[in-house]
Amino acid sequence: MKSSLINHTIVEFPSEEYLELRKRELLDLSDEFFAKASKMGMLRYTISKIWNKTEKNKLCFTFEYKDEKSYKQCQKFIEEWQRATDNSSVPRKVFSNRGIIIADYK
Numbered sequence: 001m002k003s004s005l006i007n008h009t010i011v012e013f014p015s016e017e018y019l020e021l022r023k024r025e026l027l028d029l030s031d032e033f034f035a036k037a038s039k040m041g042m043l044r045y046t047i048s049k050i051w052n053k054t055e056k057n058k059l060c061f062t063f064e065y066k067d068e069k070s071y072k073q074c075q076k077f078i079e080e081w082q083r084a085t086d087n088s089s090v091p092r093k094v095f096s097n098r099g100i101i102i103a104d105y106k
Contacts, residue, residue: 005065009096010050013057022090023047023059029085040077041070 013019026047034045044064050056065071 004067004101005071005098006101007061007063007065007071007096007098009061009063009094011059011061012093012095013059014091016057018090018092019049019057019059022088022092023049025088025090033081036081037074037077040073041066042074 011022013022030045030047034042037045042063043066044062046060046062048060048062050058050060063074065074
């Protein structure tokens with residue numbers, strides 16, 4: 001199925017240790033998170049460690065949605081999920097970028 005909406009969220013951590021701690025926390029929850037979100041139209045969920053030399057201590061989360069309706073449903077779910085599961089004290093800065101896919105080469 002072709003996605004039409006995408007979100008890249010970059011999370012910056014003050015150190016590699018904080019990044020690794022948060023990564024372990026997220027991996028414990030990700031299977032359950034995606035199982036629920038995919039029922040609402042999330043097509044893909046990835047966590048990537050950014051490895052550019054100048055961009056250290058960052059994770060990139062990519063969310064792909066079937067359509068606008070799926071995006072809206074998932075946004076409500078994500079907000080509720082974060083409130084219920086994010087008990088982490090790991091300091092971080094979050095930057096979200098949302099877009100409409102205009103070309104997709106595979």
